[in-house]
Amino acid sequence: MPKYYQEAAAAGAKLLCFPESFSYVGANLGDSVKIAEPLDGPIMQGYCSLARESQIWLSLGGFQEKASDDSHLRNTHVIVDDTGKIRSKYSKIHLFDVDVPGGMVYKESSFTEAGKDVVAVDSPCGRLGLTVCYDLRFPEMYECLRFHHQAQVLLVPSAFTKITGQAHWEILLRARAIESQCYVIAAAQAGRHNDKRESYGDSLIIDPWGTIVGRLPDKLSTGIAVADINFSYIESVRMKMPIDQQRKPINFWKASSI
Numbered sequence: 001m002p003k004y005y006q007e008a009a010a011a012g013a014k015l016l017c018f019p020e021s022f023s024y025v026g027a028n029l030g031d032s033v034k035i036a037e038p039l040d041g042p043i044m045q046g047y048c049s050l051a052r053e054s055q056i057w058l059s060l061g062g063f064q065e066k067a068s069d070d071s072h073l074r075n076t077h078v079i080v081d082d083t084g085k086i087r088s089k090y091s092k093i094h095l096f097d098v099d100v101p102g103g104m105v106y107k108e109s110s111f112t113e114a115g116k117d118v119v120a121v122d123s124p125c126g127r128l129g130l131t132v133c134y135d136l137r138f139p140e141m142y143e144c145l146r147f148h149h150q151a152q153v154l155l156v157p158s159a160f161t162k163i164t165g166q167a168h169w170e171i172l173l174r175a176r177a178i179e180s181q182c183y184v185i186a187a188a189q190a191g192r193h194n195d196k197r198e199s200y201g202d203s204l205i206i207d208p209w210g211t212i213v214g215r216l217p218d219k220l221s222t223g224i225a226v227a228d229i230n231f232s233y234i235e236s237v238r239m240k241m242p243i244d245q246q247r248k249p250i251n252f253w254k255a256s257s258i
């Protein structure tokens with residue numbers, strides 16, 4: 001078993017979360033289309049075997065899944081159970097088409113087929129809400145996962161850019177945990193991958209009050225962070241501040257003028 005599976009197993013982990021593009025980061029955007037595979041291909045099946053051998057559930061965020069044509073992939077977050085069975089999959093809805101201030105221009109939609117459906121799934125670590133990276137900037141998706149799909153743990157595997165990550169990564173993650181009253185687990189790519197690509201972010205585990213309970217510093221690049229998911233703490237935060245019952249319908253589109 002690989003080193004980090006052993007460490008996770010020794011720590012008693014029931015779920016191991018990987019970052020976006022966990023199995024491959026290309027030098028140029030779009031390179032990953034060439035290595036994209038279906039979920040029953042050798043790469044994903046290899047991870048399924050590791051889940052079975054280690055008896056740990058896996059969150060494999062940002063797998064380069066082969067799409068319906070050869071010039072596109074789907075950026076898919078796959079949940080594998082401890083017997084090696086794929087339990088759920090979610091394809092990234094919000095694609096990173098962004099001119100990063102002082103950085104590169106990204107156009108993820110040029111090689112990625114966007115997903116359409118919001119997905120949650122039960123696990124030994126609670127009900128998981130599946131998202132990927134840039135989704136983090138669209139809070140209504142997290143609201144939907146929490147208040148419509150009853151998520152308890154929100155997963156945000158990512159490969160944030162250095163510039164946007166330094167400015168926004170931690171604060172956005174803490175905000176999602178606080179406003180949804182969920183645990184947030186955000187596995188991050190970190191460090192320099194090659195001449196052209198660099199990612200940023202501490203891998204973080206945040207509790208439903210917004211406290212950081214697990215951190216793997218960006219500077220270490222590899223390793224694991226471990227934390228407990230405390231279900232009674234989720235209940236207590238939600239009971240004392242019952243925002244789910246206090247939510248009022250807001251007419252989004254009706255602006256009033258003086």
Ligand SMILES: O=C(O)CNC(=O)[C@H](CS)NC(=O)CCC(=O)C(=O)O
Binds near residue numbers: 024026030096134
């Ligand atoms: O294509 C790959 O190799 C890996 N995928 C990514 O790097 C993706 C799409 S280009 N990156 C993001 O979504 C960054 C979001 C971000 O940085 C922000 O929201 O600020």
